[in-house]
Amino acid sequence: MIDFKVIGEPIILKNARKICPEDIEKCMAVGRCSALKKALTEMTPQQVVEEVKKSQLRGRGGAGFPTGLKLELAAKESADVKYVVVNGEEGEPGTFKDRIIMEDVPHLLIEGTILAGYAIGASKAIVCIRCDYIHAIERMQKAIDDAYKKGFLGKNILGTDFSFDMVIERGAGAYICGEETALLEMIEGKRGEPRKKPPFPPQKGLYGKPTVVNNVETLANLPFIIKEGADKFLEFGVEGSHGTKLFSLSGDINWRGLIEIPFGATLREIINLAGGIRHGRRLKAVILGGVSGTLVKSDEVDIPVDYKSLGVIEAGPGCGTVIVLDETRDIVDVAENIMEFFKTESCGKCRPCSLGTVTLCKLIHKIKTGEGTVEDLEKIEKVSIGMRKASFCGLGQTAPNIVYQSIQKFREEWIAHVKGGTNV
Amino acid sequence: MKEDKSFLIEELLKIQEKSKLHYIEPEEIPKIAKIFRKSPAEIYGIISFYPRLSTNPRGKYLIRVCENLPCHIEGAEEVVEAIKEYLGIDFGEATPDGKFYLEKTSCLGLCAIAPVILINNKPYGHLTPAKVKEVFRGYMEGEND
Numbered sequence: 001m002i003d004f005k006v007i008g009e010p011i012i013l014k015n016a017r018k019i020c021p022e023d024i025e026k027c028m029a030v031g032r033c034s035a036l037k038k039a040l041t042e043m044t045p046q047q048v049v050e051e052v053k054k055s056q057l058r059g060r061g062g063a064g065f066p067t068g069l070k071l072e073l074a075a076k077e078s079a080d081v082k083y084v085v086v087n088g089e090e091g092e093p094g095t096f097k098d099r100i101i102m103e104d105v106p107h108l109l110i111e112g113t114i115l116a117g118y119a120i121g122a123s124k125a126i127v128c129i130r131c132d133y134i135h136a137i138e139r140m141q142k143a144i145d146d147a148y149k150k151g152f153l154g155k156n157i158l159g160t161d162f163s164f165d166m167v168i169e170r171g172a173g174a175y176i177c178g179e180e181t182a183l184l185e186m187i188e189g190k191r192g193e194p195r196k197k198p199p200f201p202p203q204k205g206l207y208g209k210p211t212v213v214n215n216v217e218t219l220a221n222l223p224f225i226i227k228e229g230a231d232k233f234l235e236f237g238v239e240g241s242h243g244t245k246l247f248s249l250s251g252d253i254n255w256r257g258l259i260e261i262p263f264g265a266t267l268r269e270i271i272n273l274a275g276g277i278r279h280g281r282r283l284k285a286v287i288l289g290g291v292s293g294t295l296v297k298s299d300e301v302d303i304p305v306d307y308k309s310l311g312v313i314e315a316g317p318g319c320g321t322v323i324v325l326d327e328t329r330d331i332v333d334v335a336e337n338i339m340e341f342f343k344t345e346s347c348g349k350c351r352p353c354s355l356g357t358v359t360l361c362k363l364i365h366k367i368k369t370g371e372g373t374v375e376d377l378e379k380i381e382k383v384s385i386g387m388r389k390a391s392f393c394g395l396g397q398t399a400p401n402i403v404y405q406s407i408q409k410f411r412e413e414w415i416a417h418v419k420g421g422t423n424v
Numbered sequence: 425m426k427e428d429k430s431f432l433i434e435e436l437l438k439i440q441e442k443s444k445l446h447y448i449e450p451e452e453i454p455k456i457a458k459i460f461r462k463s464p465a466e467i468y469g470i471i472s473f474y475p476r477l478s479t480n481p482r483g484k485y486l487i488r489v490c491e492n493l494p495c496h497i498e499g500a501e502e503v504v505e506a507i508k509e510y511l512g513i514d515f516g517e518a519t520p521d522g523k524f525y526l527e528k529t530s531c532l533g534l535c536a537i538a539p540v541i542l543i544n545n546k547p548y549g550h551l552t553p554a555k556v557k558e559v560f561r562g563y564m565e566g567e568n569d
Contacts, residue, residue, distance in 0.1 A: 002536040081427075093492035093531040131437055131476055132532055134545055169431040172474035175530055189432025189460060191473040207427050250494040250535040257536045291493055323493055337496045345530060347473075 002096055003257035007273065011224045011236065011244045012217065013260045016104040021139055024107065024146040032107045033152055035227035039115055040160045043226070048119040049075050052222065054230035056242050060097075061087060061178070061215030062289065062319045063394070064307060070212055073202035074120040077210035082122035085206060085213040086113055087183055088129040088136070091175040092290035093341060094321040097246035098216035100258055102129065102136035105220065106143035110166065112219035114152065115226055117164045120212055124165045126187055128177070131170040140168060175345035179393050180213035182347070193349040194393040215319075217246055237263030241306035245317060251287075251324035254278045263317075267301040270322060281326040285409070289318020291338045292398035295405040331410045332417050335403045336364045342399040353396025356387040360403060367417045374418055381407055432460050432470065436477055445481040445522070453479075475529065483518040483525030485563060488542045491528060494535035499552070503539050506553035510560055524563070 006013050019026045027033075039048050053068030074082060086109070090098040101109055113125045127144075129137050144166050147153045155163045174192050176182045181195035184206050205211025221243055225233045236243045241263035247270060250256045254275030261270070267286055277283050283298040288305070294315035296303070303309050305317050325334060343357040363380050366372040384400035391397045407414055435456060440448050448471060457464045471477040489507065491500045508514060511524050518525040534540040537549025548559050 002534070090533055091531060094494045094535050095531070096533040096535060099533045132529075132542070132545070169434050170437055172433050172437060173476035173529070174474050186433055187431060189428060189462075189470070191470055193473075248535065250538065251497050256538075287493070323497075325497070329497070334493065337491070337493050341492050341530060344528075 002100060003255070004100060005255075005257065005259045005273065007259060007261040007265075008244075009236075010260050011233075012101060012108065012220050012246060013105065016100070021104060021106050022142055024143070024150060027107045028150070031227070032223075033111055033147075033150075035223035036111050036114055036152060037158060039118055039226050040158050040162055045075060045119050045121060048115060048226060051230050052119065052225055055221075055225045055233040056230075056240075057218065057221055057225065057233070058241070058307065059215055060217035060221075060245070060319065062092070062292075062316075064316055067214065067218055067221075070202060070214070071116060071119045073200070074122075074210045074212045077203060079210050081124070081207075081209045082120055083206045083209060083211040084113055084117045084120070084122045084125040085180075085183060085187065085201075085211055086125060086127040086216060086219060087178065087180065087213055088127060088133070088216045089171045089178045089183060090133075090216070091130065091173075091178050091345075092292065092319055092321055093338075094250050094287070094323045095248045095290060095319050097248050097258055097320060099133055099136055100246075101216050101220050102133065103139050106136075106140045107147070108220045108223055109140075109216055110143055110147050110152070112222035113166065114157070114164055115222045116212060116214060116219060118162055120210070122212075123163060124167070126206070127166060127168045128171050128183055128187065129168060131172055137168060137170065144168070174347070176347040176393075176395055179395060182393070183213060184211065191347075193347050194395075217320075238304065238306050238308070240308040241317075245305070245320050247305075247320045247322050249274045249322050249324070251322075252278055252281065252326035252329070253324045263306045264304055266304050267296060267322070270305065271301065271324060274324075277324065277326050279326070281328060284325045284327045284329055285331070286325070287323040287334075287402060288321070289316060290321040291323075291341060292395070292401055293318040293321065295402050295409060297409050331406045331413045332364065332368045335406050336361070336368055338402050339364055339399070342395070346395065346399070350390075350392035350396060352387050352390035353392065353399065356383050356391070356396065357399055359383050360387075360400060364403065367414065370417065370419060372418050374415070377407065377414055377418060380404075428460065432456075432462075433474065435459075436467075436471060436474075440477060443481075444484060446483070446486045446525070447478045447481045450479065481518075481522075482527070484523050485525070485543050487524055487526050488529040488532075489526070490530070490532050490534075490538075490540055492531040494531070495539040498538040500539040502553050503541070503551045503556055506556040507541070507560075510557060 057067040058064040177186045177192040182192040186192040201211045286296045288294045346353045346357045348354045384404040457467045540549045
């Protein structure tokens with residue numbers, strides 16, 4: 001079982017592993033579904049949207065899009081059917097936050113999803129969970145069944161005229177299906193290749209209907225915002241980044257697991273919460289926001305992990321993944337491992353990504369084995385820039401991030417691997 | 425486009441779960457194609473897209489190993505070598521008796537217990553080459569059957 005820690009007052013992991021989610025009565029006794037009652041009996045859908053907008057909640061899946069705005073866009077559309085899609089297709093290497101939410105606080109996610117549905121006027125939610133998350137699927141299914149029995153799902157919820165259904169659809173393990181339009185394609189029973197945007201899902205989403213696709217953690221924030229109010233939520237974190245964030249910690253640290261912490265902590269503080277670097281070694285770098293994220297060098301770790309501070313270096317907290325590398329790690333080996341992942345997971349729809357990832361793998365391997373030249377290194381940079389500009393979706397655009405940054409930040413190490421280079 | 429009554433990917437996973445060898449048997453393809461008003465070729469195209477789905481028989485025990493960065497850091501390479509050596513098979517191969525099939529997988533979200541493998545979806549974490557032998561002995565001797 002994956003361990004977790006909570007720093008300060010939790011929003012998401014409150015009562016996690018204290019109260020068994022299989023007992024809905026107990027969950028209700030500590031306030032579960034009270035936000036739903038409040039919304040349905042005291043608030044209009046517009047007021048729910050306004051409250052979420054006021055909270056400045058941003059998407060926790062990686063892109064950080066303002067959630068309130070997304071809800072508003074879908075709410076404005078008039079259509080006979082609207083959908084909420086819960087993105088539980090977690091697949092970014094080093095990420096396990098959504099797994100823990102679905103396993104340990106499923107009712108929180110369900111409540112947040114119903115709130116999103118009420119806000120936009122949707123009648124159905126599809127919860128996509130990757131098929132490998134067996135325990136999460138079991139827990140979510142039990143929680144959904146219990147919610148139906150208690151009248152939180154189904155026809156005329158809590159005696160109002162709002163009706164809402166929820167089903168689980170398992171994903172068959174494609175990383176690209178974490179991209180929202182690829183996920184919609186998967187639900188529609190097709191190859192999970194991303195769609196052209198615009199139109200965006202809030203206008204034309206699942207089966208061509210207005211749809212909001214939200215990450216699990218994002219939706220799990222909604223019950224707190226509605227119950228306690230946006231003002232209370234704004235007290236958490238720092239300017240521009242409010243609430244708490246889940247960070248999945250792995251790599252060369254003494255404690256590996258999940259932490260929930262208000263926005264504002266620096267990377268160094270987060271590493272220290274994980275007991276620091278193991279074996280008494282020194283820090284080399286941190287991969288922040290997953291392998292499609294940012295490479296933070298050891299002298300940069302005093303930067304606070306929030307949207308505003310990281311925005312300065314054109315980065316973001318992403319999905320909150322922190323992979324720590326100690327001084328013994330070979331950056332070329334790390335780059336090769338990451339590019340192998342993207343080569344495997346590129347969906348094949350566009351050439352810049354499908355060919356770019358293969359080319360980069362070949363070039364990195366050539367350099368790693370001492371056969372590469374300085375020209376090959378330059379080629380890696382060129383291909384990376386090309387992929388970033390020309391790829392169809394976020395996968396190909398972000399795939400070369402770490403490789404490219406590693407050349408900028410650890411050029412001397414790359415040069416040492418190049419043919420005739422000096423070993424460090 | 426109209427909403428289907430069921431989800432194709434979910435149905436394909438269910439069909440695959442009925443098979444003891446973790447694959448979608450060829451005779452199932454035309455049946456599912458008819459239900460979802462698609463051609464068998466389209467169904468093959470969809471199955472081939474998703475890493476968890478397969479039209480090739482795998483093995484009684486489907487072993488999936490992660491080699492992504494968090495597992496790589498914890499020594500996944502040595503663990504993979506130990507598995508390959510112990511079972512005498514490479515990725516995409518089954519043991520001659522059809523009991524074990526070895527497959528690579530992308531991150532399983534179990535990075536806190538890396539390096540990790542799944543045997544028929546049961547996770548084994550904090551693996552070392554020595555521990556691999558222990559784990560497989562249980563399956564070899566039929567204790568975990």
